[in-house]
Amino acid sequence: MKKLIFILLAVMFIGCAAFDKVSSIKRKELREKYTVVNNTVYYEKKPFAELQAMTWSLDNGELVKEMNFKLLNKQNLTLIGGMIDFLSERHQGDEIEVEFEVEHNSEQFKL
Numbered sequence: 682m683k684k685l686i687f688i689l690l691a692v693m694f695i696g697c698a699a700f701d702k703v704s705s706i707k708r709k710e711l712r713e714k715y716t717v718v719n720n721t722v723y724y725e726k727k728p729f730a731e732l733q734a735m736t737w738s739l740d741n742g743e744l745v746k747e748m749n750f751k752l753l754n755k756q757n758l759t760l761i762g763g764m765i766d767f768l769s770e771r772h773q774g775d776e777i778e779v780e781f782e783v784e785h786n787s788e789q790f791k792l
Contacts, residue, residue: 715767722768724760728753730779745776752781
């Protein structure tokens with residue numbers, strides 16, 4: 682019984698390590714598609730978001746810098762997570778916020 686548990690734990694450990702390696706490679710490949718020039722974030726050399734404001738706030742007694750970006754290209758909203766990941770790596774400890782307008786009664790954002 683102990684051998685079975687040990688084997689299961691080893692397989693789970695190896696599986697998790699392999700999954701983590703694959704996901705980190707995919708995240709790195711995605712982050713490499715983003716660049717920053719002045720106050721604009723580009724995705725595959727096309728303008729994607731622009732820095733609107735940089736503010737400071739007190740969060741649980743700690744001073745935190747917040748960067749607010751306005752989305753310029755709303756065609757593929759799934760890219761927002763990759764942009765936030767990219768910017769969070771560049772500006773560790775800062776909060777990244779993304780704003781974009783939603784059309785009235787949009788089916789995409791029904792509550």
